[in-house]
Amino acid sequence: MSLDLIQVSITPPRGSRPLFRELSLSVPAGDVVTIMGPSGVGKSTLLDMLGGHLPHGFKASGRVSLNDRDVTRLPAEARQIGILFQDPLMFPHLSVGDNLAFGLARHVRGGSARRGAVEAALEQAGLAGLYERDPATLSGGQRTRAALMRAMLAEPLALLLDEPFSKLDTELRAEIRLFVFGHIRARGIPVLMVTHDESDAAVAGGAIVTL
Numbered sequence: 001m002s003l004d005l006i007q008v009s010i011t012p013p014r015g016s017r018p019l020f021r022e023l024s025l026s027v028p029a030g031d032v033v034t035i036m037g038p039s040g041v042g043k044s045t046l047l048d049m050l051g052g053h054l055p056h057g058f059k060a061s062g063r064v065s066l067n068d069r070d071v072t073r074l075p076a077e078a079r080q081i082g083i084l085f086q087d088p089l090m091f092p093h094l095s096v097g098d099n100l101a102f103g104l105a106r107h108v109r110g111g112s113a114r115r116g117a118v119e120a121a122l123e124q125a126g127l128a129g130l131y132e133r134d135p136a137t138l139s140g141g142q143r144t145r146a147a148l149m150r151a152m153l154a155e156p157l158a159l160l161l162d163e164p165f166s167k168l169d170t171e172l173r174a175e176i177r178l179f180v181f182g183h184i185r186a187r188g189i190p191v192l193m194v195t196h197d198e199s200d201a202a203v204a205g206g207a208i209v210t211l
Contacts, residue, residue, distance in 0.1 A: 161195075
């Protein structure tokens with residue numbers, strides 16, 4: 001199992017030159033490979049391309065393979081690649097539990113089964129009893145943990161991390177980092193992370209690629 005990028009390149013709208021040099025890499029299952037580089041080089045745009053959300057006007061070349069399946073031209077919902085953003089986006093009109101239920105895999109059917117899966121995920125995240133809570137009342141660390149569990153409930157085969165710890169203070173950042181990486185390794189899926197923080201990369205423990 002692995003996430004493989006083969007000669008991937010992205011050119012911006014009205015641009016004649018790619019954002020970064022042609023990129024080829026392999027992310028083994030259970031590993032976190034870190035992408036670093038200056039602002040504006042295209043790190044987040046690369047994640048958009050991998051997840052199937054490349055903005056209009058950008059042009060991508062190369063191939064993306066997940067577990068030996070070419071997903072390059074598949075729509076986002078068919079790729080089975082999850083993403084955790086810098087801002088742990090939560091639907092404000094839904095409770096914490098209903099936010100997590102939104103990410104549930106389709107095969108989890110029936111109200112009791114769905115509720116049970118979400119309650120179990122909340123407990124794993126240290127958020128037991130917060131199913132009915134307004135997401136606006138959660139702390140930054142709680143929101144990040146909830147967003148990770150929502151992503152995991154979709155049962156992705158790979159995960160993309162886009163600066164997921166950047167808005168947390170130093171002490172909380174260390175705690176949430178260990179929580180996120182621990183769950184990723186337990187699931188044994190390949191992960192590609194974008195960050196500006198070298199300590200994120202050091203804790204992740206995988207290869208570091210500079211764009």
